[in-house]
Amino acid sequence: MASHDMTHDTHHDDHGHHGDVGPHSSFSGYMVGFVLSIILTAIPFGLVMAKVIADRNTAVLVLGAFAVVQILVHMVFFLHMNGKVEGGWTLLSTIFTVVFVAIAITGTLWVMFQMNAHMMPEHPKLAPAEVTGPGS
Numbered sequence: 144m145a146s147h148d149m150t151h152d153t154h155h156d157d158h159g160h161h162g163d164v165g166p167h168s169s170f171s172g173y174m175v176g177f178v179l180s181i182i183l184t185a186i187p188f189g190l191v192m193a194k195v196i197a198d199r200n201t202a203v204l205v206l207g208a209f210a211v212v213q214i215l216v217h218m219v220f221f222l223h224m225n226g227k228v229e230g231g232w233t234l235l236s237t238i239f240t241v242v243f244v245a246i247a248i249t250g251t252l253w254v255m256f257q258m259n260a261h262m263m264p265e266h267p268k269l270a271p272a273e274v275t276g277p278g279s
Contacts, residue, residue, distance in 0.1 A: 168223065176220025183213040 187209045189195075196202040218224045224233050 172220055176216055179216045179220070180213060183209055183216060 187206050190205065191202070196205060218237070224237060
């Protein structure tokens with residue numbers, strides 16, 4: 144009877160996958176992410192190479208939007224981040240990181256532009272320094 148109990152215990156182990164709540168990857172999920180990544184790279188590339196968008200600010204906004212969507216595709220399909228994994232802590236920590244990085248970048252750019260604006264302006268009576276070469 145003892146040998147029967149031992150075989151029953153080994154079959155009941157289920158290889159440790161019984162309590163997993165993490166995401167399970169599939170080939171089709173990776174392929175969907177891969178195809179979306181290619182599309183989200185090809186469209187902005189085509190827009191830039193064909194010079195479809197003439198205004199620089201519009202181009203930056205459109206390309207930035209494509210970049211954000213591609214980041215989200217990578218997070219969902221390749222990093223398997225959603226609200227269910229680890230009780231939502233992974234998604235919450237990612238949101239915190241994005242907000243923190245956005246604040247840091249915005250603050251840095253603000254400081255740099257303010258420094259540039261408050262530096263000594265060019266004096267209207269002073270001509271720019273002439274560049275003289277070795278032969279002059």
